[in-house]
Structures are given as structure tokens and as C-alpha cells.
Amino acid sequence: MAPLHSKFFRWCALGSKRDWLCNFLLGRCYMTGMGIMKSLTRGLSIIEDLADQGNDTAQFYLGGFYTRDGPTQDHVKSEKWLRKSAMFGNTQAQMQLGMMYMRGSGLPKDIDAAVVWLRSAAEKGCASAQMALGGIYLSGDGVASNTEEGLKWLHRSAEQGFAQAQYVIGKLFLEMGDSLEKQQIGAEWMRKGAEGGDDDAQYMLGMLFLEGKLFAQDEHRAIEWLRKSALQGHAKAQHALGECHLYGQGVIPDREEALKWLSKAAEQGHPPSVMTVMAMRAEVTD
Incomplete structure (x- = not known):
């Protein structure tokens, strides 16, 4: 047992009678076995006592705890504590x-x-x-x-700065924009969503650069954004990145790298990738 964890547990125990946060953290220590032998029952008892006293943080925590998949999942308890909080x-x-x-x-x-x-x-x-x-x-x-x-x-x-909302607004303006100005607004929101880490926005931004729509065509920047999205598991981005490697768009043609990304998309059931991978493997066996 790590000395720092043991010290943390002792501090929580000392403060638990005077401070609700120390008491809450003491319960978490028991639940996770931090600095003390793990006891889920004792930890839950401590946090439920706090929740019964009207502590909304403890109530919220219990609501989330009983939502999780596993043997402790209990939707009735989850709804009860979330509602109270x-x-x-x-x-x-x-x-x-x-x-x-x-x-x-x-x-x-x-x-x-x-x-x-x-x-x-x-x-x-x-x-x-x-x-x-x-x-x-x-x-x-x-x-x-x-x-x-x-x-x-x-x-x-x-x-x-909520990236998913930035993506949705960007998509709406791009799809429904009846003027170049509105489409440019959409592209700017898409850029913000991509920079915020949204994989859909990264894919869309990559395709805008690849196709030269609303931005000057820039295959290198397209590859950068498609790769970011593909690394998050976005099947369409994986397919597009695979095709870039296959046909040499923004990168030196690399059949092995192309097959790697196309296979990742195919494993997710992306139909065009499935067909392309099948065709590439058939070429090898012919």
C-alpha cells in the first residue's frame, strides 16, 4: 500500500467528523482501497449517509455509481439519487x-x-x-x-467551446446555407469543432481541405485532420486516409499504410472500405 495513499486516508479520517468533503473522500477511499483495505459496503454507507443528510454532491455521485454497468447497477436507485440531487x-x-x-x-x-x-x-x-x-x-x-x-x-x-455543438452548427450552415457567407460561417464553426477534438468535425474539415471547398485546397492539412479523426476511430476518416495513402494524395503512395487504415474502417463495417480491402487482397492473390 503506497505511503502517500495511507497518509491521504488518515487525513480524510481525521477531517471526516468536521468536514463533509473529507467524509466523502473517506468513503471513496474505502470504495477504491486507497490507503485502506477495500470495502465497497463501508464506502457506500458513508456516502449514502451524506446523501441522506441532503448533500447534493454525494447524491449525484450515487446516481452515477448506480448507473454504471456491472453488478451494482440499479436504475431505481440511480434515478432516486439523481432526482434528489x-x-x-x-x-x-x-x-x-x-x-x-x-x-x-x-x-x-x-x-x-x-x-x-x-x-x-x-x-x-x-x-x-x-x-x-x-x-x-x-x-x-x-x-x-x-x-x-x-x-x-x-x-x-x-x-x-463545446466541440460537438460547434460541429453540429457547422454542419447545419454547410448543408442549409443558401449563400457563400453562411457556408463560410459553417466552415469556421467546423474548424473550431475540429480544434476542440470532435472527430466528426475533424473528418469534415479534412474533407473540405482535400476537396478545396470553402478553403484553398491543401492536401497536407487534409491529411493532418483526417489522421486526427481516424485515430479516434472515425470510420469515414479512416477510409479517406486510406485512400489518400493508396492514391498518393498529400502523401507518398503507400499500399501497406493504405491497407492498414482501410482495414480499420472495414472492421467497423464501413461498406466502401470492405469492398476496397477485398479488392486489394484479391489483387495480391492473383
Whole structure:
């Protein structure tokens, strides 16, 4: 047992009678075996006592704990604790409860309830809740479709740097933009989403550079963004990167490297990659 972990456990134990955070961390120490012999039962008991006293952080933690796959999964307990935490105003609990209702994950799907909880979190500035709420209004899933309301929440999320929202706004402007100006706005949001790490945005930005749409054609930058997306497991990016290596777009032609990326996409069931890999392997055996 690491000396630092043992010291941390002792500090938490000493402060647990006076400070709720020390008590919470003490429970986590027991649950994970940090500095003390692991005891899930004892750790949960400590955190549940805090939750029963109205501590919204402990309630939120328990809600998430009982959501996880595994032998401790309990959707009834998860909903109970998340609801208690959300009622106390915990933004993350409100967001998670809203997402569960939206997806029908562990709870019956209820878009009206989802909107209530997501709006509560979104109005407090939760970017992921803003993104989800915007998506509901844009899709009209269980509510009256409202493009203006949907874009309002997506913009709020995107302006906070939420990469997925930046990608969605970029895609909307690119697909529905009726002018070059709107398409350029879409491309700029796509760039921001790509820089924020969204794999869909990285793929789309790579293709914009590859095809010379809205940006000057730049095969080297296209390869850079396609590779970032492909490394995150994006099948279309893996396919595009494989084809670049196969035909020498932005890189020296390399059949082995091409087959590597095309095979990764094929393993995910990407139809064009499956066909290309089959054809490449057939050429080798002929």
C-alpha cells in the first residue's frame, strides 16, 4: 500500500467528523482501497449517509455509481439519487437526469421531462445540456420543431467551446446555407469543432481541405485532420486516409499504410472500405 495513499486516508479520517468533503473522500477511499483495505459496503454507507443528510454532491455521485454497468447497477436507485440531487439544484445531476429521460436509458423515454431538466441545467450554463436541448428542438423529437430555439441553445453551447455543438452548427450552415457567407460561417464553426477534438468535425474539415471547398485546397492539412479523426476511430476518416495513402494524395503512395487504415474502417463495417480491402487482397492473390 503506497505511503502517500495511507497518509491521504488518515487525513480524510481525521477531517471526516468536521468536514463533509473529507467524509466523502473517506468513503471513496474505502470504495477504491486507497490507503485502506477495500470495502465497497463501508464506502457506500458513508456516502449514502451524506446523501441522506441532503448533500447534493454525494447524491449525484450515487446516481452515477448506480448507473454504471456491472453488478451494482440499479436504475431505481440511480434515478432516486439523481432526482434528489437535481431537486437541490445540482447542475450535473439535472443534465444527467435529462439525458436519461431523453434517451430512455434506465428510465422510460419522456421528452417533456427531459426538456424540463435539460433546460434547468442549460440555463445555468451547462454546455452539454444546451447542446442536447438544442438538438431536441431542431429534431422535433417529442416537441414541436423550433429551429430558432434549437439554434439559440446550440450557439450558447458552441460559444462555450463545446466541440460537438460547434460541429453540429457547422454542419447545419454547410448543408442549409443558401449563400457563400453562411457556408463560410459553417466552415469556421467546423474548424473550431475540429480544434476542440470532435472527430466528426475533424473528418469534415479534412474533407473540405482535400476537396478545396470553402478553403484553398491543401492536401497536407487534409491529411493532418483526417489522421486526427481516424485515430479516434472515425470510420469515414479512416477510409479517406486510406485512400489518400493508396492514391498518393498529400502523401507518398503507400499500399501497406493504405491497407492498414482501410482495414480499420472495414472492421467497423464501413461498406466502401470492405469492398476496397477485398479488392486489394484479391489483387495480391492473383
